[in-house]
Amino acid sequence: MQNHDTAFLDDLITRHSDQLTEADTRILDVMVRDPIRAAMENGKEVSFRAGVHPASAVRLARRLGFKGYPEFRAFLQQRLVEGKGEFDDPTARIAARLARAGDSGLLASVLDSEITALETLRASVTDADIRGFSEALLGARRIFMVGQSHAATLCHLVALRLRRSGYDAVDLSLMQHQWLEQVAGMTGDDVMWLINFRKRPEAVARIMQVAAARGATTLALTDMRGATLDPPPDRHIAVSRGEAGESQSLVVPMTVTNTVILDLATIDDGRTMRALAEFRDMRERLAPY
Numbered sequence: 001m002q003n004h005d006t007a008f009l010d011d012l013i014t015r016h017s018d019q020l021t022e023a024d025t026r027i028l029d030v031m032v033r034d035p036i037r038a039a040m041e042n043g044k045e046v047s048f049r050a051g052v053h054p055a056s057a058v059r060l061a062r063r064l065g066f067k068g069y070p071e072f073r074a075f076l077q078q079r080l081v082e083g084k085g086e087f088d089d090p091t092a093r094i095a096a097r098l099a100r101a102g103d104s105g106l107l108a109s110v111l112d113s114e115i116t117a118l119e120t121l122r123a124s125v126t127d128a129d130i131r132g133f134s135e136a137l138l139g140a141r142r143i144f145m146v147g148q149s150h151a152a153t154l155c156h157l158v159a160l161r162l163r164r165s166g167y168d169a170v171d172l173s174l175m176q177h178q179w180l181e182q183v184a185g186m187t188g189d190d191v192m193w194l195i196n197f198r199k200r201p202e203a204v205a206r207i208m209q210v211a212a213a214r215g216a217t218t219l220a221l222t223d224m225r226g227a228t229l230d231p232p233p234d235r236h237i238a239v240s241r242g243e244a245g246e247s248q249s250l251v252v253p254m255t256v257t258n259t260v261i262l263d264l265a266t267i268d269d270g271r272t273m274r275a276l277a278e279f280r281d282m283r284e285r286l287a288p289y
């Protein structure tokens with residue numbers, strides 16, 4: 001087959017427009033309206049939706065330069081996996097994962113993706129990177145956590161663990177309309193820890209600008225392909241959560257945060273251990289309530 005790996009669906013249509021029949025046009029209209037669905041269906045299903053003979057999809061695929069409809073569908077699914085063009089949206093990312101799973105099964109596909117992402121983490125993040133974060137937290141007067149969407153969930157967990165470890169941690173992700181009041185007293189003795197995946201929300205950018213202006217130490221844990229941070233953080237760990245079309249791991253960033261908190265316990269002269277013991281005793285005393 002021709003090399004279509006970087007071609008858009010409409011490119012294929014344009015290059016073969018003089019060969020297309022009325023049935024081809026009807027199928028392509030259906031596909032262009034919903035390319036994600038088209039990538040998941042077989043030729044008979046696409047033809048049925050277009051109201052043409054079941055063999056029409058096969059003939060169309062051949063006119064576009066493919067051996068048959070399965071090869072054409074594989075091309076569309078590869079577009080999903082690579083995250084290009086028409087498929088650059090959340091629905092496409094889910095469809096891409098389904099396409100990548102294929103006959104191997106969803107669980108096996110997700111596990112393979114997570115394992116690969118964790119192995120990449122092992123090779124890309126060092127103990128020195130972790131220590132840089134934990135040392136910054138150790139000397140902090142207050143620790144401000146900020147993130148949105150899936151990152152907000154991780155911020156909540158990190159702030160909870162830090163508070164139980166005896167650190168004054170504030171989760172700004174839960175205070176989107178009151179964050180200004182929380183950071184009003186920020187000083188150079190504080191730490192702002194950003195966790196961010198994909199695009200950086202404008203509100204997060206403003207918070208980071210405030211932190212930089214106040215002289216606070218800024219930490220960032222982001223996707224490898226995440227948005228450029230301006231101003232740049234004092235410490236930055238960028239991790240791959242999986243390639244396009246793979247399960248975008250939450251285990252990877254959680255592993256980093258867990259390791260930072262564990263490392264913090266090794267350098268804070270027992271502060272974490274004492275705080276955890278005190279929290280345990282308090283929880284036991286207040287259990288009936």
